[in-house]
Amino acid sequence: MSNYFEIIFNTITEARCSVRRQYCKDFQSKTIQVEILRSKKVGNYGDLPEGKRKPCQLIWLGFLLLWLAACVKNDELPGIELESSSPFLAFPLANVNISSNELIEELEGDTRIQLNSEGLYTAFFTSDSIVKTKDELFPKIDINLPLPIIDSVVVLPLSLISDFALKKGVLKGDAITFTFNSLEEEDIRVTIRLPQLKKEGKEFTAEFVIAFDGSPPSTFITPAFGLEGYEVDFSSGNLSMIYDARNVDGQRIVLPLSFAQIGALDFSYLEGSIAQTSIPSGLQRIDVAIQDSLVEGTYTFQNPKIHFDVANSFGVPIGINVKNVYVVGADMVPQALQSTLFDNLIILDYPGFSEIGDVVNSRITFDKSNSNLLAITHNDIVAIDYDLDIIINPESSGNSDFFITDSSRAILSAEVELSFDAVVEEISISKAIPTDFSSLDSVIYFRLKAIVDNGLPLSFDPILYLKDTIGGMELILKEEAGRKIESAPTDELGNQIGTATSVLYFEGDEQDVVTIRNMNLLETTFVIKSPLEGSIPTKISPELRLDLRLGVEVKLH
Template structure:
């Protein structure tokens, strides 16, 4: 928050005061008697003015965006991306193997003449699925098809194998494999790449609408010679394999299957500097932003969301948001390649989010379950494009509508001005704060040496007072506070040994003790006028 700004302000002023001195090079060659000069210099240094957004600016180092909402209240926003789910990681086509043997039903023993026997067979096979998905069609992008045709007949066999469920992309006609088998060449193998074909699994042998069906038609003619010997169980067979199939586009129904959004730990580093006191956010909002290009709806369950405090305490999410699944929509089939954005919010009305965030957590545990086609979602025709993705982001919005009570920040900064202190005998730093923020601040400075031992302490004192708040939630008038920080000669000698300063700042909002909630509007300002008085002793030997 504005702690670092105030710290920097003080240190800059202190350094300015300490460095007050005179340039005596003009007198380097002058022959004068020794003298002692003890001037007292009162120097107005200037005026510093900070808006609320200026005071919060350094939080951006921890990834916080500082802006304002539509009501001109300062808003802290923290965003992060969770794991994405790709199409190839979500859906894998199974290898397919199927085939059939058929008997010709001929009983011939060298009948002494030639004869022809025609056959027509239609076979329907079930497409193998990995998780009960049901396919209408698949645009293949990779993989292979292998067909083996075999004959046991002591005769020539002319065959035509028609795969009604594999349509060539060029001709839009079914894949047809034909050839001739005979006793000297009893089998033949056909191999091709699958990306030449569209898989149409939406019709049965009678062209009725179905899913997951592969229809194969076998026409063959047995050409019996005068010397052929054929038994009743002799026949022909075929087998087919679709190996390593990949897809560009799948239509049908993918089932009620889960998408993988892994366990995440979200770091909230901007709370790290606070160790004492409390800050309560009245209206935090934790948004899950789903960017979905899968062609189906998703059910979202917040399986585990919990805050881990600085002390290691775990505070779980409770409320209706923790128990009621949300719905994430997907694009319709006429909008393939587009995204649908859905935001699911956790807030003070559906969860204990204010408790979680007001604990100033170090981390937030996030585990989200997503399931395709939940029963609670409207029915939708499914598709999966090779480029389909589910991207999940989180956005934490913290409007500065808060109660702050004794919130303490401790920072350590370098302090290396010992060589500039030898002429300073007394220093008084005056700060005049004009403040219309509903926030008061106290500060303590602990000067330490290189061994981390305390050499001097500026005890805790009020730096500025919180402004009173009216019935409309805005402050009614600015407060004025005058603070003098005095360093005597003995104090300055101690400061010469200091190498760092522990800056301890304690903040409290107006009415904090009575649980009053205040608002930080973006037009609020804190103005600090600065002046220093320095007593310096110079001699002609300096």
């Protein structure tokens, strides 16, 4: 037997078990290693037959070990090595989820996001609409001043209206009053007509009496005559007032200076030949806020589009003269859009006489097929600037009749359309989750383990940040072998067709171990790319998601 065995044997046989029971606590956290070395036979024990040695050895060894567990002190076992155990713990830390729906919600804000015909999310950014009404072409004709009536026939030229060669119009309101004077010493009966004004086929006519009050001149002020609904005939280009004044004997007389009072001429309907008129839009801007605090980086959309939509309820053709369009990138340097659509005036349709009240919608689109838009939107789009003119009756059709109603509108809206079939180059997505490592005060090693089920057609290069938001410290951990989160499998068009699972490890060094227990925030940041390292488009559709389960492995003293 070994020397160690002899020492143990002698210790027990001499009954030196005087060790107090409290010393047993020293052994509760220790591992006892006993090495038994084969040596010479000792005493009569070595003379035993070979077959009886093993049972005897086992009985003695078991007996001795039981007694050692309760009675032996460290210093009584010279040569026995005691090693401290080092617990190794693993526990879940956090779950991080990213979904296509969530990305769209983060982007949305004031942005309109819809699904297009291919089932892809599409973001729309619009400018304020430019609205042109009848009043832009035919403003209300304010008169307000008394119109002198110096004879029985008065002709008022309507120069503004006659410039447009209108045939007729319908008054929408206001009223007219007359003030007539008489020098006659008797009652005078007056009939006044406005031959260009008719309602339901009947000419405007009013009759009244200037009563003699005993001393000339006599004056009569008529009540206000409402003009709403009267149709005005513009064929002569004038508005005539004709009165017939007669005394009690029926003789015609001419009245002294009298007056007509009308506040304004305003029309609910106009018809006739309308001269060509240009309405400039001025420089306008569409803000394109595709990035926010969640998404930042660079990417290239495969088919960006700029739309100009015109909703026209004027019964007259409208033309659009697009003068300039600029794409403004992140560097705020405008790049000029070039397109064949700039070469000619763009003529849009309009409602006919059988469609009064209807709206005809037209769209002008700049895209990669008719412009250099794709070539100048490789970097982030910040804004679109544009300047154009709206042309009424662009072909100057002088022999055609058109109409305009009081509710007629020409509404110009500009819109940028970005569907999420983009080539992703360098976009980062970040999420922060509170953590607590304060109880790990004996850590000598730690490693984070991430298991990722990725249903997004994007590959991710992950970086983890452990932050002390109070002390301002930060640990940056990268995947120890440079592995990436694999993209969900896609077809050749970028459509997601499955889910990919990745396992990644983030190991801290010795200095990181010292500070980990002060960290109270975990921020996961993923730099993402389209499939095949950004070489084919990514198509983002609803209900796609990435699930990341993050755990931590620590080794304690």
